[in-house]
Amino acid sequence: MxxxxxxxxxxxxxxxxxxxxxxxxxxxxxxxxxxxxxxxxxxxxxxxxxxxxPLADGLKLFIKETVLPSHANKFLFILAPVLTFFLSLLGWLVIPFFHNMVLVDLNIGIIYIFCISSLGVYGIVLAGWSSNSKYAFLGALRSSAQMISYEVSIGLIIISVILCSDSLNLTDIVNCQKDIWYIIPLFPSFVMFFISSLAETNRPPFDLPEAEAELVSGYNVEYSSMTFALFFIGEYANIILMSSLSVILFLGGWYSLFLDLGDYKIVGLFFFCLKLLFVLFLFIWVRAAFPRYRYDQLMRLGWKVFLPLSLSWVIFVSSIVKFFF
Known part of the structure; x- marks a missing residue:
């Protein structure tokens, strides 16, 4: 034991x-x-x-004084970034990097990821409410509404992948892409999943909860030093997690279209990291290239465009799988 x-x-x-x-x-x-x-x-x-x-920035945040607002709920104020950081690490327990290279190989890995990502809203809401600041509260409301809205479309998008792989296990989903990556037959799903991932992680052009021109910094406006750093680490860990999910669900994980890797763990890890870097580059490129959406445009895209599109796509994919496979 x-x-x-x-x-x-x-x-x-x-x-x-x-x-x-x-x-x-x-x-x-x-x-x-x-x-x-x-x-x-x-x-x-x-x-x-x-x-x-990055090491200098981390050291600077570590040695700075932690400022607690006088009218804040101090227990929840400190709990919020700790909760966000902790939940951002928990999602990684079921991410496979190669055959048998996963901490917990759950048969319901997809559902586990959904549970953890849905709990992430609580850290942001607690931060906005406990800060006792109008800017932070508005940022928290925006973030919670945004994350809940796009989780619906992400769930429907992933259903099309589950229909094709007939499994909720992430390793099985990757193994089903040994011959063809799902990005080829399910390209519309990949595009919708990537855009929804941007909104789910509050990344530009959907960074409305942190809009500097309106909310100064949004839900973390009152945070400093290591409490701010925990939010920062949690946000970027979630970005890498969503990029890893993109690689696993649509880009074949550690598989190459042209090489039979067999048991070459190092080569498989190299391909996984290469695809991960590509998706992360897309996250960064979108931030540099596109202006911020208005909030009504963000909600319209989620509920009036992605929701009916993803639902129609699930019906189409399920019909193809039912009648041809």
């Missing part, structure tokens, strides 16, 4: 440490890519080519 607990802790750390490093350096990649698109220099002073900039 003791050995099992130690093994579980070590496995968890082996997953979490690279994830936290990935979050840190994703911020650097984002700043570099956006700087390149805008024809300017990104971070290039701290370390060679600015490679130590």
């Amino acid at each position: 003791f050995i099992f607990i130690i093994d579980s802790i070590l496995s968890f750390l082996l997953l979490m440490i690279p994830l936290l490093l990935a979050v840190a350096y994703l911020t650097l990649v984002e700043r570099k890519v956006i700087a390149s698109i805008q024809r300017r220099k990104g971070p290039n002073v701290v370390g060679f080519l600015g490679l130590l900039q």
Whole structure:
């Protein structure tokens, strides 16, 4: 029993440490890519080519004073970022990187991901309400409405993948794409899933909860130092999680269309990371290229465009699967 607990802790750390490093350096990649698109220099002073900039930013946030607003509910104010950070890590327990390279290989992995992502709303709502600030409260309301709206369309989109793979297990879904990736027959689903992922993670052009011109910084406006850093890490960990889901559901996971990997774990991991970097680049490119939506446009897209489209697509895919397979 003791050995099992130690093994579980070590496995968890082996997953979490690279994830936290990935979050840190994703911020650097984002700043570099956006700087390149805008024809300017990104971070290039701290370390060679600015490679130590994320560590410097983390150290700065760590040594700053944590300011607690005098009229805030202090317990919930501190609980909110801790809850958001904790939930952003829990989703990674069922993400497979290769055959048998997953902490918990659940048969209902998709449903588990949905449960964890739906709980993420609570951290943001608690942050907005406990701050006792109008800006934070409005940001929290926007974020909760936005996340709930687009979770509906994401659920319907994933149903089409489940119909094709006949499984809720993420490893089985990847194995079903050994011969053909689902992005080819289900390309409309991939496009809708990617756009919904942007809205689900509050990323531009759907960053209405953090709109600087209207809400200063949204639900985290009263946060500083490590409490702000926990929100920041949680947001970027969710971005990488949604990108990993895109790779697993539509881009064949660790499989290549042209190579039979067999048991070559390193090559499989390389392909998985390469596809993950591609989807993350799309997240960054959209931020640099597109202006922010209005809130009514955001809600209209979710309820009047994506919901009927995704529902119609599920009916179409289920009909094809029923009559031809």
